[in-house]
């Protein structure tokens with residue numbers, strides 16, 4: 001099978017992308033609007049960017065009406081956000097937080113999550129999450145307009161919280177304790193329990 005993306009509908013291209021680019025880490029992004037309504041939603045088009053300066057990115061697409069999702073709108077209004085990492089124990093609440101909740105309602109309440117104040121940003125953290133990255137907005141890039149049009153949000157990581165319970169040898173996060181989940185295609189997820197090591201060439 002091979003195809004030119006220009007010859008298929010965007011929804012078909014999207015489906016192939018999310019089945020091929022796997023597993024994807026999940027940024028569980030918490031924000032607050034200028035009116036003080038808090039929000040949390042998952043985004044699996046997510047990765048780290050660099051460490052000098054400490055940066056990460058995630059990609060909120062426009063909603064079906066072609067408008068920014070609440071997460072992006074809040075970030076445009078307040079200039080900051082928190083990326084929370086999702087452990088297996090939180091997978092159901094993470095999934096529930098992807099529901100289309102009216103802008104004036106908080107997913108923190110709807111999903112029974114603890115809203116914890118951040119140290120350096122206005123956006124709250126998900127208290128239950130084992131890792132929380134407080135971020136200020138570095139840049140927002142618009143990639144496409146209208147429904148499904150993409151945006152890239154690049155954040156400066158200004159503070160990191162790691163639950164001591166997931167810290168292992170050499171002060172680093174222990175993957176078994178973190179028990180992070182990744183997103184596959186369709187409705188599938190994976191856990192991070194099966195791993196293997198490879199020596200770097202020349203080492």
Ligand SMILES: Cc1cc2nc3c(=O)[nH]c(=O)nc-3n(C[C@H](O)[C@H](O)[C@H](O)COP(=O)(O)O)c2cc1C
Pocket residue numbers: 026039040041042043044045046059060061062069070071072094095097098099100101183
């Ligand atoms: C695991 C998972 C990953 C998701 N990844 C993305 C993504 O990368 N980009 C996106 O625009 N929506 C993604 N979504 C859908 C959003 O979470 C959903 O549209 C949510 O309602 C947005 O919330 P908001 O309007 O409060 O910002 C994902 C949903 C799930 C369950």
